[in-house]
Amino acid sequence: MPSAFQQSVIDEFRANAGKVGGPFAGTDLLLLTTTGARTGKPHTTPLGHVRDGDRLLVVGSNLGAAHHPDWYHNLLARPAVQVELGDQAFPTIAVPAEGPARDELFARVVAEAPGYGEYQAATDRALPVVILQLPDPRQPAPEITSLAGKLTEVHTWLRGQLAQVHAETEAHFAARSAHRGAGAPPPPGLGLQIRQRCLAFCQALEFHHRGEDGHVFPVMEGYHPHLRHAFDRLREEHRSIAAVQSALAELLADVAIAEPDRFRAELARMTEELTAHLDYEDAEILPLLKDVPWPPVP
Template structure:
């Protein structure tokens, strides 16, 4: 079966450190990998990108088609994406801009690539401008599983602080529609979903693999591991309530949303601290990545 046009571009991009020929020769091109909203499968597309105000942007233009492209619908469901830019590969959180910020960034995109203005003229939908936010934290040295656990915990703590700051800004005056920075709803939603997905992935991995392995090799930890597993379920229930509230954040009650977020912060911080105290000494003896 012949390769699709996109797959041909993807393979050429990866084989030539991000350089491609044909209609994209000399253009600013990246590969974006999203997680399917319906399938949960990874899907990669080549996209033009723009840099503006120090930000990395992609526009969900679909050449002016009446509907949003699938990759945009995917990142609304799963905000954490993988970006390939030249020889660089990194994870990012995809955050669509809103309101005046979106308009300003779209104007910058049109100045850089006038074709986006033509695409907008051919459709009644507002073309989304997506900011790809890369984690700029200094990478940690990871030599063992204890280091890896601390790396994940540091990311979770940082994301939760970020979400709380954005929620405080969004609900600035405590009343829906009063005093909110314009267009912050999607930003809160995307960062909160990214945090929740990261938390789910981490706890699922521990429950399915790490905790059972520790229970076999260190039976004296069984009571501790049972407690940590129960804490996973408590934190998971709070996470599910937050995700449900996010679906209608524009009408969410500020006090309830903040209360759930505070409850998440309290429960999660206590859980992470207990897990570090109980498991880091044991995990420090397990090489990471694993060796045969």
């Protein structure tokens, strides 16, 4: 739960399209909602930010304390977050910067907000710099009127995220292979950006399949009992994909992915199974949902 002071800032922010008074008057604020690492409950925190092109930078300063703030631990466990900026709200994936990129971005933040330099001087830990990608204004969300449209949106997002994880992973391996001794080689572990995106993808996929198994499939079976074999196949595929997700989750448990070659192999295995699964679901399930309204009618 936020403190009484934090809650007053949150309430004022939401009531005034992001503008607040008092000690934060004139400050660039956003609201970051994370999911509790242990509780699974949403937690909203007002944070200062610095805009860097099409992304926002927030710093885990914790006022210079010796430990990272709770919201930072939350986003390491559950990278999918919700951002409120002015009167805009959007989901994104929180990615901490690392290495020289972190140092460069922290210098960018301090140049605009020198107080963060004072917080860094007060503690031995490197203050985390977290990147929050802004939505692309050129790609407005499509209007969705049916459950088929919603499922298509989810499948498109899953395919896109999986493709991005693959691209980032292969770029990492290519950089390692291309190293010929000039300068420091890329670290053997995979980067935080890959970890955060893959973890968010796995968690979203688990949520999606749980919703299908618990709600969508039982309802559709009632209307289409002759397709019971198709729903049984999809449930079995969910179990198979979940087993691969568990293996990936084990590798993603630490901030540094210590076994990148195993990660690469597991990612390839899940990609093959998931792609075939989504293709089958598109062919068998989407036609049944085209006349089901979305959002659901009360």
